[in-house]
Amino acid sequence: MLGTVYAILFYVATLILLIGVVRKIRIYARVPAPLKIPTTPAPKTRGGVILRVIREVVLFESLYKSNKWIWLFGWVFHMALWLVLARHLRYFTQPVWGWVEVVQPLGTYAGFAMLAGLAGLWARRILVERIRYISNPSDHLMLALLMGIGASGAMTRFVAHTDIVAVKAYMLGLMRFRVGDLPNDPTLLVHLGLVIVLMIVFPISKLLHAPGVFFSPSRNQIDNPREVRHVAPWAAKMEN
Amino acid sequence: MPDGDTQVPELAFPLDIPCLKRGAMEGTKPFVAQAEHQAKLGFPGELVPDWKEKALAKMQELAEKNRAFQVYLDICVKCGACTDKCHYFLGTGDPKNMPVARQDLLRSVYRRYFTFAGKHFPWLVGARDLTEEVLNEWYSYYHQCSECRRCSVFCPYGIDTAEITMAAREILDSVGVGQKYSNEIIGKVKDIGNNLGLNPKALRATLEDLEEDIEDDTGVSVRLPLDEKGADILLVTPSADFFAEPHIEGLIGYAKVFHEAGVSWTLSSYASEAANFGLFIGSYENMREISLRIRKAAQDLGVKRIIFGECGHAWRVAYSFLNTLAGPWDFLDQSYPVPQHILEFTWDEIQKGTLTLDPSRNDHIRLTYHDSCNVARASGMGDYPGGQFEIPRNVIRAVCNNFFDMEPDTIREATLCCGGGGGLLTDDLLDLRIKGSAPRMKALQNVTEEHGVTHMAAICAICKTQFGKVMPKYGYEMDAILSVHQLVSNAIILTGQEGEDEDEAEDA
Numbered sequence: 237m238l239g240t241v242y243a244i245l246f247y248v249a250t251l252i253l254l255i256g257v258v259r260k261i262r263i264y265a266r267v268p269a270p271l272k273i274p275t276t277p278a279p280k281t282r283g284g285v286i287l288r289v290i291r292e293v294v295l296f297e298s299l300y301k302s303n304k305w306i307w308l309f310g311w312v313f314h315m316a317l318w319l320v321l322a323r324h325l326r327y328f329t330q331p332v333w334g335w336v337e338v339v340q341p342l343g344t345y346a347g348f349a350m351l352a353g354l355a356g357l358w359a360r361r362i363l364v365e366r367i368r369y370i371s372n373p374s375d376h377l378m379l380a381l382l383m384g385i386g387a388s389g390a391m392t393r394f395v396a397h398t399d400i401v402a403v404k405a406y407m408l409g410l411m412r413f414r415v416g417d418l419p420n421d422p423t424l425l426v427h428l429g430l431v432i433v434l435m436i437v438f439p440i441s442k443l444l445h446a447p448g449v450f451f452s453p454s455r456n457q458i459d460n461p462r463e464v465r466h467v468a469p470w471a472a473k474m475e476n
Numbered sequence: 477m478p479d480g481d482t483q484v485p486e487l488a489f490p491l492d493i494p495c496l497k498r499g500a501m502e503g504t505k506p507f508v509a510q511a512e513h514q515a516k517l518g519f520p521g522e523l524v525p526d527w528k529e530k531a532l533a534k535m536q537e538l539a540e541k542n543r544a545f546q547v548y549l550d551i552c553v554k555c556g557a558c559t560d561k562c563h564y565f566l567g568t569g570d571p572k573n574m575p576v577a578r579q580d581l582l583r584s585v586y587r588r589y590f591t592f593a594g595k596h597f598p599w600l601v602g603a604r605d606l607t608e609e610v611l612n613e614w615y616s617y618y619h620q621c622s623e624c625r626r627c628s629v630f631c632p633y634g635i636d637t638a639e640i641t642m643a644a645r646e647i648l649d650s651v652g653v654g655q656k657y658s659n660e661i662i663g664k665v666k667d668i669g670n671n672l673g674l675n676p677k678a679l680r681a682t683l684e685d686l687e688e689d690i691e692d693d694t695g696v697s698v699r700l701p702l703d704e705k706g707a708d709i710l711l712v713t714p715s716a717d718f719f720a721e722p723h724i725e726g727l728i729g730y731a732k733v734f735h736e737a738g739v740s741w742t743l744s745s746y747a748s749e750a751a752n753f754g755l756f757i758g759s760y761e762n763m764r765e766i767s768l769r770i771r772k773a774a775q776d777l778g779v780k781r782i783i784f785g786e787c788g789h790a791w792r793v794a795y796s797f798l799n800t801l802a803g804p805w806d807f808l809d810q811s812y813p814v815p816q817h818i819l820e821f822t823w824d825e826i827q828k829g830t831l832t833l834d835p836s837r838n839d840h841i842r843l844t845y846h847d848s849c850n851v852a853r854a855s856g857m858g859d860y861p862g863g864q865f866e867i868p869r870n871v872i873r874a875v876c877n878n879f880f881d882m883e884p885d886t887i888r889e890a891t892l893c894c895g896g897g898g899g900l901l902t903d904d905l906l907d908l909r910i911k912g913s914a915p916r917m918k919a920l921q922n923v924t925e926e927h928g929v930t931h932m933a934a935i936c937a938i939c940k941t942q943f944g945k946v947m948p949k950y951g952y953e954m955d956a957i958l959s960v961h962q963l964v965s966n967a968i969i970l971t972g973q974e975g976e977d978e979d980e981a982e983d984a
Contacts, residue, residue: 260550263546264543264546264547267539267540267541267542267543267546268541268542268543269542269543269544270541270542270760270800271760271796271797271800272796272797272800273544273636273639273796273854275625275628275629275634275636275853275854275889276852276853276854276855276856276861276864276889277856277861277862277864277865277889278856278861279861280859280860280861284861292632292633292634296632298557298629298630298631298632298634299555299557299630299632301629301630301890302557302558302561302630302631302632303556303557303630306555306556306557310555310632357555360556361556364556365495365496366493366496366556366559366560366571366574367554367555367556367559369496369571369574369577370554370556370559370571370574370576370577370580371554372554372600372601372602373599373600373601373602374593374600374601374602375553375554377600440591440592440593441593441601442550442551442552442553442554444550444551445551445552445553445633448547448550448551448633449551449632449633451543451547452544452547452548452551452633452634452635453543453544453547453634454544454625454628454634454635454636455633455634459856459861461795461796461797461799461800462795462799462813462814462815463813464799465799465800465803465804466799466800467800468541470541471760471764471800474761474764
């Protein structure tokens with residue numbers, strides 16, 4: 237019964253996540269950028285632009301220039317999140333990939349770094365007057381959701397040990413459209429429930445910054461307006 | 477607003493973060509455009525009855541036509557990185573002048589009508605209905621942004637508040653609420669060819685006067701040609717260069733450089749304006765129409781090259797947009813960039829050695845340099861990233877012995893706006909302009925204390941006018957702001973010019 241409810245929720249959430257994000261990415265890709273607006277100085281070659289975007293995504297270069305505290309908390313949270321996600325691949329693969337085995341011990345403790353980063357960001361949101369001013373309830377709830385996922389996940393590992401072998405069997409089953417039994421473990425159910433919520437809100441929330449950052453014209457445009465003529469399709473029609 | 481009322485902000489250091497002063501700038505707004513000004517730009521003359529539907533339709537249109545608008549409204553995570561980056565926030569403390577809060581004035585409405593979360597859970601995501609109150613708030617605070625892009629440098633996603641401000645102004649224009657200053661000026665360009673409304677006859681007389689001045693000064697005949705067919709170079713410069721100090725000294729500098737370089741050049745009375753206020757109001761159509769005047773002038777005069785004079789936003793439109801708006805430029809000489817900046821030209825000539833320069837003629841000046849926002853963050857110079865910082869400094873060092881940069885976090889890509897850009901250079905916003913210039917003024921005061929700096933040079937007509945007006949509030953003479961080509965003009969020794977000694981020159 238429990239397994240079936242969660243299976244339905246997972247399938248629905250996955251569909252919403254995929255369709256929602258793909259739809260948004262298509263909009264971002266299709267809407268033209270009518271003018272060249274890279275924030276300069278900007279790279280003059282495609283290779284340079286790719287490096288610029290990689291630096292933004294991997295190092296948070298602009299954020300580093302802006303504010304070392306936000307950078308520290310934000311960067312630690314995001315990088316730890318990657319490690320944690322990578323570690324979770326072991327529950328969806330059989331046999332487990334070699335590199336996942338390697339990050340496994342790191343990923344376990346990255347969960348704490350993730351929580352620390354989130355706590356730092358939340359503290360700033362509450363304590364710094366300027367950031368408190370710009371925060372909506374959803375901004376606080378998003379942090380609560382992520383911390384809830386992190387904390388409940390850590391609990392299944394360090395406090396109320398869950399039957400992880402059974403969970404893995406259930407997940408492998410879901411991926412082959414076979415619904416099995418899910419352990420009736422409250423911590424685990426909370427953890428999975430919150431993940432489902434996160435998947436559903438992803439395409440309708442500020443989490444769209446993840447795909448969106450790649451489409452930001454001020455970062456992804458090449459600074460060559462004098463050399464290459466850039467005209468949006470709707471603007472080209474004005475010339476006839 | 478009379479500037480007598482302005483509390484000149486006292487900052488401890490240039491980027492001193494103020495406490496929030498809610499509502500501090502609430503009443504501030506520029507004069508609204510009259511019907512006649514609106515009509516010339518193709519906008520309704522007054523608030524239309526169905527303004528709400530029209531405004532939302534315009535918002536939808538922008539989301540479909542401009543990727544920046546669509547992406548930037550969606551992806552802000554409210555991290556706070558930009559909150560202390562706007563000079564108007566630093567100078568006023570009004571939280572709605574924080575870049576993210578300024579964006580949110582529009583984002584909140586976008587969310588309400590165009591996103592799932594905002595439609596169904598408005599209280600959760602800060603979404604709100606579009607009301608006349610909101611419209612008034614837009615008018616006020618989107619005319620407290622100079623579109624300088626400083627926030628975009630520091631945003632982890634490069635979100636550029638200038639794009640949102642331009643969109644907001646475009647929406648306001650589309651429902652009949654335009655800004656008098658910008659829209660009246662655009663009308664003048666369309667009617668007469670420049671922001672001042674200077675007709676060809678008056679322009680010719682001005683240029684002839686300048687030729688006489690230069691000859692009186694140097695004993696050398698230097699020409700300032702107008703509408704000369706067959707000239708090699710078309711110079712497009714802000715019309716402030718024709719009448720105001722220190723701009724006009726810059727124009728004399730360009731003329732001397734062209735003279736010494738031995739090139740043939742001309743101004744155009746039809747395209748007698750580099751400024752393009754279509755940028756400020758976010759109107760592609762108006763920006764294009766003004767740009768096409770330059771294309772027509774270039775074709776009619778049969779020039780081979782186009783060079784722009786010292787003007788910040790004009791250089792953004794020229795460097796970044798001219799090819800898009802009025803290209804292709806295949807009828808011009810392709811061995812030069814189209815268009816070129818006068819500083820690129822002058823720096824080339826300095827490197828070639830065609831100019832005889834005596835920097836000691838500027839020894840009475842201890843100089844700093846203000847990077848203009850649109851040059852620094854929205855365009856380039858030369859053929860390498862950052863040329864827009866190096867080339868002006870290279871030229872300055874060649875003509876001036878005493879040069880000192882301001883603090884690193886207030887120059888180059890992090891430069892502070894003068895406080896008067898983006899269509900705000902109007903006396904009805906003087907209070908805002910004085911407060912917005914506070915961070916730059918503090919950085920200037922610091923180099924004055926440390927290095928005895930007496931003057932600041934800039935390469936933007938708006939910066940020069942703004943500083944001429946606000947510097948006296950901060951303890952400087954109004955002529956402490958200089959054109960870069962004014963320094964070039966001072967230092968240049970024209971071929972045939974009698975010695976360096978002024979007495980000799982007078983005797984001759």
